[in-house]
Amino acid sequence: MKNILLTSLISLGCLSAHAQSKPNKEDDFYRLVTIPIPENIKMEIGGMSVLPDGRLAASTRRGEVWMIGNPYMKGDGKPSFNRFASGLHEPLGLLYRGKDFLITQRGEVTRLVDTDNDGVADLYESFAKWPLSGNYHQYSYGPVAMPNGEMLVTLNLDWVGRGASQSKWRGWMLKLGEDGSLTPWATGLRSPSGFGSYRGDIFYTENQGDWVGSGRMTHLEKGDFAGNPAGLRWSKEEGSPVKLSPGDIPNTGEPLYDVAQRVKGLKPPTVWFPHTIVGISTSDFKEDVTNGAFGPFAGQMFVGDQGHSIITRVDLEKVNGVWQGTVFPFREGFMSGIIRMAWGLDGSMFVGQTSRGWSATGKEDFGIQRLVWTGKMPFEMKTVRSMPDGFEITFTSPVDKKTAADQDSYKLNSFTYKYHQTYGSPIINTREVPLKGIVVSEDGMKVRLVLDPAVLRKGYVHEIKAEGIKGTDGNPLLHVSGYYTLNEIASGTPVSSSQFTTTVKATADHSNHTMSAEPANSAPSAKRVTEMPASWTNGPDQVITIGTVPGLKFDISEIQVKAGSRVKIIFNNNDDMLHNLVITKPGTANAVGEAGLNLGLKGSEMNYVPKSNDVLFHSNIVEPEKSESIYFVAPKQPGTYQYVCTFPGHYSLMQGKLKVSK
Ligand SMILES: [Cu+2]
Numbered sequence: 001m002k003n004i005l006l007t008s009l010i011s012l013g014c015l016s017a018h019a020q021s022k023p024n025k026e027d028d029f030y031r032l033v034t035i036p037i038p039e040n041i042k043m044e045i046g047g048m049s050v051l052p053d054g055r056l057a058a059s060t061r062r063g064e065v066w067m068i069g070n071p072y073m074k075g076d077g078k079p080s081f082n083r084f085a086s087g088l089h090e091p092l093g094l095l096y097r098g099k100d101f102l103i104t105q106r107g108e109v110t111r112l113v114d115t116d117n118d119g120v121a122d123l124y125e126s127f128a129k130w131p132l133s134g135n136y137h138q139y140s141y142g143p144v145a146m147p148n149g150e151m152l153v154t155l156n157l158d159w160v161g162r163g164a165s166q167s168k169w170r171g172w173m174l175k176l177g178e179d180g181s182l183t184p185w186a187t188g189l190r191s192p193s194g195f196g197s198y199r200g201d202i203f204y205t206e207n208q209g210d211w212v213g214s215g216r217m218t219h220l221e222k223g224d225f226a227g228n229p230a231g232l233r234w235s236k237e238e239g240s241p242v243k244l245s246p247g248d249i250p251n252t253g254e255p256l257y258d259v260a261q262r263v264k265g266l267k268p269p270t271v272w273f274p275h276t277i278v279g280i281s282t283s284d285f286k287e288d289v290t291n292g293a294f295g296p297f298a299g300q301m302f303v304g305d306q307g308h309s310i311i312t313r314v315d316l317e318k319v320n321g322v323w324q325g326t327v328f329p330f331r332e333g334f335m336s337g338i339i340r341m342a343w344g345l346d347g348s349m350f351v352g353q354t355s356r357g358w359s360a361t362g363k364e365d366f367g368i369q370r371l372v373w374t375g376k377m378p379f380e381m382k383t384v385r386s387m388p389d390g391f392e393i394t395f396t397s398p399v400d401k402k403t404a405a406d407q408d409s410y411k412l413n414s415f416t417y418k419y420h421q422t423y424g425s426p427i428i429n430t431r432e433v434p435l436k437g438i439v440v441s442e443d444g445m446k447v448r449l450v451l452d453p454a455v456l457r458k459g460y461v462h463e464i465k466a467e468g469i470k471g472t473d474g475n476p477l478l479h480v481s482g483y484y485t486l487n488e489i490a491s492g493t494p495v496s497s498s499q500f501t502t503t504v505k506a507t508a509d510h511s512n513h514t515m516s517a518e519p520a521n522s523a524p525s526a527k528r529v530t531e532m533p534a535s536w537t538n539g540p541d542q543v544i545t546i547g548t549v550p551g552l553k554f555d556i557s558e559i560q561v562k563a564g565s566r567v568k569i570i571f572n573n574n575d576d577m578l579h580n581l582v583i584t585k586p587g588t589a590n591a592v593g594e595a596g597l598n599l600g601l602k603g604s605e606m607n608y609v610p611k612s613n614d615v616l617f618h619s620n621i622v623e624p625e626k627s628e629s630i631y632f633v634a635p636k637q638p639g640t641y642q643y644v645c646t647f648p649g650h651y652s653l654m655q656g657k658l659k660v661s662k
C-alpha cells in the first residue's frame with residue numbers, strides 16, 4: 001500500500017511540473033470500436049477470417065459460422081449478420097481459402113462449401129480426422145495457413161487433474177496436407193490455441209499449467225519438444241519426428257533453459273510472458289504486416305490474452321540463429337476474453353472474444369471489437385536489442401535527454417521459472433541487474449544500457465523498467481516496462497566507459513545480490529494457521545468445506561459462523577487454475593483483491609496476499625486438485641465479512657460472504 005501511495009504522490013508531482021500536458025492513455029492512440037451483435041446471436045468467437053470482399057467470417061463455440069457484412073461500420077454504420085453454417089462441434093479455427101472454408105471441430109477438419117451460391121454452406125465434408133477421448137479439454141485448433149501455403153492444426157491435451165494425451169496426437173502440432181493428410185511436426189504442447197507464422201517461421205503460444213511455469217511463446221522447428229511430456233506418449237509412432245520419451249524429462253524444478261542444455265530436443269521459449277504481470281493466458285498472435293497502417297510497430301507481433309482481456313506487443317530478434325525478444329504491455333480494456341485476432345483490410349485489427357468457462361477480466365460473455373490506430377504516435381520503447389554488454393532501447397520518438405541520462409530513471413531485474421510437473425511456478429532466482437553506464441544517442445532515439453556482462457543470465461527474463469524517462473513534451477512512456485527473454489547474448493563491440501553519457505555511481509555491491517524479498521508468506525503465520533491449535537482440545541466448533549468451480553467461482557457463495565467460534569475451513573481447489581482463499585473485513589474484498597494484483601514481481605512469493613489489516617485469514621495459492629485447511633477464531637464482531645480469491649484477475653468474480661452471527 002505504501003508503494004501505491006508513493007507512486008501517486010510522484011505522479012501528482014509530475015502533473016504540477018507539466019500542468020499543461022495531460023497524461024496519455026492507451027485510448028489516445030489505439031481506439032476500440034465494438035461491433036454491435038444482435039441479441040439472438042451467441043457470438044462466442046472460436047475462429048475468424050477476413051474475406052477479400054470486406055466481410056468478416058467468424059466461427060463460434062456454439063457451432064455456427066457467421067458472415068458479418070460491413071464490419072467496418074461504414075455508410076449507415078450497421079453491420080449485417082448471415083448464418084453460413086451450423087451444427088458444428090466447437091470450431092476453434094476457421095480458414096478461408098477462396099472456394100471453401102476449412103474449420104476445425106473437436107474431432108476433425110471439415111470443408112464447408114456454398115455450392116449453389118446462396119450464402120449458406122450446403123456441403124460439409126470431412127477433410128481430416130483424429131480420435132477423441134471425450135474429455136472436455138480436448139480443444140482442437142486451426143487450420144492456420146503459413147505464407148508458403150502449408151497448413152497447421154494443433155490438438156490440446158486432456159485435463160485429468162494434470163495434462164494427459166488420452167488419444168493420438170493430443171499435445172502435438174500437425175501439418176495438414178492438401179489431401180487431408182496429417183503429419184506430426186512437434187510436441188510438448190499443452191494448450192496451443194495460438195499459432196502460425198512470424199517471418200515464415202512457426203511459433204505457438206502456451207498457457208501456464210503443468211510443466212509450464214508461465215505463459216510463453218516458442219519457435220517450433222520440426223521435431224521440437226516444447227516442454228509438456230504428455231504428448232511424448234506418441235513419439236515412437238510412425239511419422240513422429242520427435243526422439244524424446246517421457247522418461248527422458250527430469251522433474252527437478254531447474255529452469256527450463258538449463259534442462260534444455262542437456263536434454264536434446266527440448267526447446268526453450270522464445271519469450272516468457274511473466275504471469276499476472278503481462279497477462280495470464282496467451283492466445284492468438286499476429287505479425288504486424290500492415291506496413292504502418294497500424295502504427296509504428298510494423299514487423300512486430302501482437303499477442304492476445306484470454307484471462308486479462310489485453311493485447312501485448314512482442315518485438316523479436318534473432319541472435320546466433322535463435323529467436324528471442326521483448327514482451328511489452330500494449331492495450332487493455334477489451335470486453336471479454338481474447339481468443340482470435342485478424343487484420344482488417346484497412347490495417348485495423350479485429351479482436352474476437354469469448355469467456356464462457358474460461359473467465360476474463362472483460363465482463364461480457366463474448367464480443368468482437370476492432371482496434372484502430374488513431375494516427376497519433378505513442379511514446380514507447382519500440383525495440384530492445386541484446387548487446388554483448390547489455391541492451392539497447394530504441395524509442396518511437398525522441399527522449400528528453402536529461403531524464404534518459406539519469407541512472408534513477410531505470411530499474412532492471414532478472415528472474416526465471418521452475419520447469420517441473422507442478423502447475424505453474426513462482427518467480428525464482430530474482431536479482432537486481434546493476435547498470436554500469438548509460439549512452440544516450442545524439443538524436444535522442446536510442447539509449448544503451450551498459451552492464452557488466454557477468455550479470456546477464458541466459459534463459460532469464462530481464463525486466464527493464466524506465467519509469468523516469470520523459471519524452472520531449474514531458475510525458476512519461478505510455479508503458480514503462482519491457483520483459484526481454486535472453487536465450488543468446490549478441491556479439492559485437494562493447495561500449496568503452498569513455499563513451500558513457502552517464503557513468504553509474506557504484507552503490508553497494510549489487511552484482512550478486514538476490515533481491516531482498518519481503519518475508520515470504522509461505523510459512524504459516526497468525527493469519528494462516530494450517531495445523532489445528534493445540535488448545536482446541538475439543539476440535540473446531542465448525543468445519544466448512546469450500547471448493548472451486550470453473551468460471552472463477554467458489555462452490556458456495558455464503559457461509560455462516562458464530563462470533564468467536566473455532567472454525568476450520570477445508571479449501572479444495574477442484575478447478576484447473578490456481579486459486580487462494582482470503583477472508584477480509586466487511587466491504588474490503590475488492591480493495592484487497594486489487595492490492596494483490598498490484599504486488600507485481602513479489603506477488604507469487606507472497607501468494608498474492610497483500611499485507612493489509614483488511615486481511616483477516618488466508619490460505620496460500622492452492623494448485624488444481626490440491627487442498628489446504630486453515631484454522632481461525634471467527635471475529636467477535638458480528639457482520640458480513642467476505643472471502644475472496646486474490647489470484648490476479650479473479651477477485652472481482654470470485655467472492656463470497658462470511659456471515660458472522662451472535
Ligand atoms: Cu482464483
